[in-house]
Amino acid sequence: MLSASDPYYVAKEEVAKAMDKLRGLHQDWKRLLHTEDTARSQRFQRTHEELTGELEQLGLDLDDIHATIGMVEGNRGTFQLTDAELQSRKRFVAESRRTLEEFQKDVRGPQTRAKLESDKKAMLSFAASNARSREERQKSAVQDNQAFLDRQRQQQTQLRAEQDQDLEMLSMSAQRLGNTAQIINVELKEQQKMLEELDEDIDREAEKLNFVMKRMGKLLKTSDSKQLCLIIGLTALMAFLIFLVINT
Incomplete structure (x- = not known):
């Protein structure tokens, strides 16, 4: 062929x-x-x-x-x-x-298999290490998130407590202001009553003064100096008596 x-x-x-x-x-x-x-x-x-x-x-x-x-x-x-x-x-x-x-x-051959198996084990070990690392990071992240939420809840609780305390203090202040206003109102009423009584006393004394002035008018028709001194003295005495009446 x-x-x-x-x-x-x-x-x-x-x-x-x-x-x-x-x-x-x-x-x-x-x-x-x-x-x-x-x-x-x-x-x-x-x-x-x-x-x-x-x-x-x-x-x-x-x-x-x-x-x-x-x-x-x-x-x-x-x-x-x-x-x-x-x-x-x-x-x-x-x-x-x-x-x-x-x-x-x-x-x-055995050397090749050993190298392949060694690299495979190293990769699996690295993957397992990465998996553990990821798991630890995830666990740490969960713990951090939980800690953050706990801090937020604690701050909110503390804030509500402070707000409640402020509201209680404000309520107490309003109550004290109300009591003070009532006391002032009572005192104003008493002062008003005292002023009304003073007005009545002044009116009565004014009537008495008018009566005296009329009498003095009659007396002032004279030109005697002794009588004038007596009138002035009586007037001063009357003013002093009025002052005593007003202040007592």
Whole structure:
């Protein structure tokens, strides 16, 4: 069979390209494995997923080539292949499988699993710590809110108590003002009564004074100095008596 029409060479070329791609992916994957947090790095996770997918696909492709070689080996009469060509194909599959197994061992090995598990535990521990921190912050916020509400209630209670005390003092002051107003009213009535009595006394004394003045008018018709002195003295005595009456 001509190599141009033999599907083995097409499959071989595809496997070779897949191997080159795997080597590049494996280098990137290994670098990210040692330099980044595998549990958080999306770049590592994408590379890891792509690498494992390529490894699985390459294994399937090698299985297909191996099956084809087995079919050709079992039908030597149909397929015109020399022993050297057949052995060459077997060596290619075997070498490709060894390379594949090395990649798989590196990806699935204990060191890789330890790194993946360590990063995962660290992420879970960090998440748990953040959860506890959030819970503590929420608890602290609830306590702060409760303390604020308690202070507000206490201030409102104290304010109402002060308002009640002020209203009580205002009521007592109003009551005292009312009592004082009643006392002043009583005193005003008594003063009014005293003034009315004084007016009556003055009226009576005025009548008496008018009577005396009339008598004095008659007496003043004389020009005797002794009589004038006597009249003046009696007038002064009358004024003194009126003063005594008013003040007693």
